[in-house]
Amino acid sequence: MKEAYVNSYHRCAKCASDHMLDGAFFADPGGQRVVVGVDRHPDFGALARSASTQVHASVCGSCGFVELYANQPTELYEVYCNAARARESRAR
Numbered sequence: 001m002k003e004a005y006v007n008s009y010h011r012c013a014k015c016a017s018d019h020m021l022d023g024a025f026f027a028d029p030g031g032q033r034v035v036v037g038v039d040r041h042p043d044f045g046a047l048a049r050s051a052s053t054q055v056h057a058s059v060c061g062s063c064g065f066v067e068l069y070a071n072q073p074t075e076l077y078e079v080y081c082n083a084a085r086a087r088e089s090r091a092r
């Protein structure tokens with residue numbers, strides 16, 4: 001038997017049920033998939049390169065609570081951090 005995940009991703013953050021549906025899609029009524037992205041840094045302004053990624057949802061099959069997760073979070077974080085690095089090198 002496959003080892004079950006035990007982290008909070010597989011347990012509802014609201015009702016603690018383990019009836020979680022993972023990897024559900026998140027879209028507008030027309031079926032267009034929703035993305036989350038970064039194009040500016042709060043301290044350093046507009047980014048030279050923006051990045052976005054689609055999201056997937058984890059849905060509780062008991063209470064209906066929905067959590068969203070970025071599909072490529074590390075890519076977003078890298079672009080975000082590059083903004084700070086670029087500003088530092090420009091200041092010198």
Ligand SMILES: [Zn+2]
Nearest residue numbers: 012015060063
């Ligand atoms: Zn729940």
